[in-house]
Amino acid sequence: MTGGTSVEAVEDFSSRVAQWYAEQGLTPRADADDRERSLAVFHDLSYEAELELITALADWIRTRYDAGFGAVGWPESFGGAGLSAEHEAVLARIESEYEVPSPHELMSVTLHLIAPTLRVFDRTPEMRALISPMLRGDVLACQLFSEPGAGSDLASLATRARREGDEWVITGQKVWTSGARFAQWGELLARTDPDVPKHRGITAFMVPLDAAGIEVRPLRQMSGGSSFNEVFLEEVRIPDAYRIGDVGDGWKVALTTLGFERNSSGENTDVGGSVDQVISLARATGALDDQVLRQKLADLLISHRLAEVSSARDAVAGDPTGVLGSMRKLQWTQRLTQMSDFVIDALEGDLAVDCGAPQSFAWTEHVLGAPGYRIAGGSDEIQRNLIAERYLGLPAEPRGDKNTPWRDIPR
Incomplete structure (x- = not known):
């Protein structure tokens, strides 16, 4: 109370x-x-x-x-x-x-990424009015960040937004958008000034996905599902009240959202199967009798326990450096990889052919999906750069386009 x-x-x-x-x-x-x-x-x-x-x-x-x-x-x-x-x-x-x-990814994005971002950039009554419905599960929102030519180098995005009075007109394409088919809103990054360096010419908006000019198409994954989507925007008009932060301040908004994403990565440790399920698999396949596999399982359990300790410590210490989320995300993707490696070795051919044995071929969904989280929320390589530069104080990676206007960068 x-x-x-x-x-x-x-x-x-x-x-x-x-x-x-x-x-x-x-x-x-x-x-x-x-x-x-x-x-x-x-x-x-x-x-x-x-x-x-x-x-x-x-x-x-x-x-x-x-x-x-x-x-x-x-x-x-x-x-x-x-x-x-x-x-x-x-x-x-x-x-x-x-x-x-x-x-589900869409609910996690809504509750843990976009709602907190709108709270940080509490700019207009229209955007504030979205927060409580999001927290209650009445309104769902996706991220409209990545593009076909802007993945790990997100700041190179090319979706354009031009201002016309109190409105913005947006044209472009977004890709790898989790849950867009089921979302009512999207947090979108668009280029509003092509004549300044790429990080400085971006503005963030909330876009209603039922607006005229928006088309959402499912993307078929190699695992068989279509939880990702591509979103096309053609002369989509939204009011300036839907802008998040200041004009040209979109990179700051993006970093805020991505920071929330990294901090929430691995929050649900049962995504892709739990440690208990792996132990059950080890018992069912006889992997516990194999010294090599038993050691792999032990390494996974140690990683899992260390993640629990780190999470508890983070809750008390906070994140003064802003990079603990990157560290925890790397820990999580490592655990997913360890789990996949163990499952592949324990199941062998039963992973490739559905022989009817319970919880054997079903692990295919984990093995095919796990590599995706090495990219989501910023690739492993990006996380290591953030840790090196912001936590360890190492020199920044050389960037030849740091002071080059976006318009002049070869694409």
């Missing part, structure tokens, strides 16, 4: 949360069947099945929010409970003890 200077004690909050979860009729995680949990890193679902998953998750987010447990660490002025990170950690721990609707 909040009000004035009074804040609910963590112990009291924990008891209240535990009682509420016990009353929801949820299946305790210890009683659930691991074999029913998805092993997919990126969803491999039909449109209808993915929509059903998102709807179920949004319903759960709404139920939790209405009970006062949806935005625990957010200020009350933004629709939150005004409590601490310690309260948030208690809620996450208790929820992890139950089977709740499966996570």
Whole structure:
């Protein structure tokens, strides 16, 4: 409870949360069947099945929010409970003890990336009005950042926005957009000044995806699903009230959102399969009797435990350097790689051919999807550069186009 200077004690909050979860009729995680949990890193679902998953998750987010447990660490002025990170950690721990609707990238992007960005750049009533509906699961938003010619070098993006009075007119293409088919809004980066160096000529906007001139097309992944989309914008008109931050300040907005993304990477350690599922696989295949595979499994378990310790330490210490998110993201992608390597060696041919054995061929969804997270939120190479330059103080990587107007950069 909040009000004035009074804040609910963590112990009291924990008891209240535990009682509420016990009353929801949820299946305790210890009683659930691991074999029913998805092993997919990126969803491999039909449109209808993915929509059903998102709807179920949004319903759960709404139920939790209405009970006062949806935005625990957010200020009350933004629709939150005004409590601490310690309260948030208690809620996450208790929820992890139950089977709740499966996570989805679009909901994570909405809650943990875009809503916090709008809070930081609290510019207009129109944008502030989106925050509470996002926290409640009523409004979903995707990232419209990457382009066919602007992936790791995001600042080279070419989508253009020109100003006409109190409106902006946007034309361009975005790609690798998670959940765009199901989103109502998108956080978009566009070039508003081609005559200055690339990082300085970008402006950020929120764009309604039902606006005239927008077309969303699914992208078929090698795992079989279409959770990614490409988005085409042709003379899309939006009011200046939908701008995030100052004109030409879009790179600052982008770094803010990407910082939230890196900090939330690995937050759900069950994406692509849990450690418990890997242990079950090891027992079922006899991998525990192989010295090499047993050592690989031990390395994975150590990495998992170190990640838990790091996460707990980060919650207390904060992130004064701004690069802890990059470190944690690298840790997470390493764990995904370790998991894939172990699964490949343990299953051998059963991974390539569906022989009907439970939880064998299904791991294909993990193995094919895991490499994608080495790119999402900035590639591993970008994360290492950030750590080297901002944490270790090493010299910045040479950039020949640092002072070159975007218009003059060869493409």
